[in-house]
Amino acid sequence: MEAVVLIVILVAAVVVLGLTLRVVITAVRQSRRGEVPTEEQRTQIMRLGAAGLVLVLLALLAPVFF
DSSP states (O other): OHHHHHHHHHHHHHHHHHHHHHHHHHHHHHHHTTOOOOHHHHHHHHHHHHHHHHHHHHHHHHHHHO
16 A cells, blocks of 8 residues: 555656656746746746645655555
């Protein structure tokens, strides 16, 4: 059971990482062209970062629950 929970958390973390990288890479490309990242991009990066932090905490605490 513990292995299944950790695998689910791992898959969720990979998805969040992919989404975060997509937004960050777009913002970096825009900044290289002299554009400032939009407020929406900043908000997305902050939300995805928070989701990643929650997933890391869940992965660390999952063995305690089992």
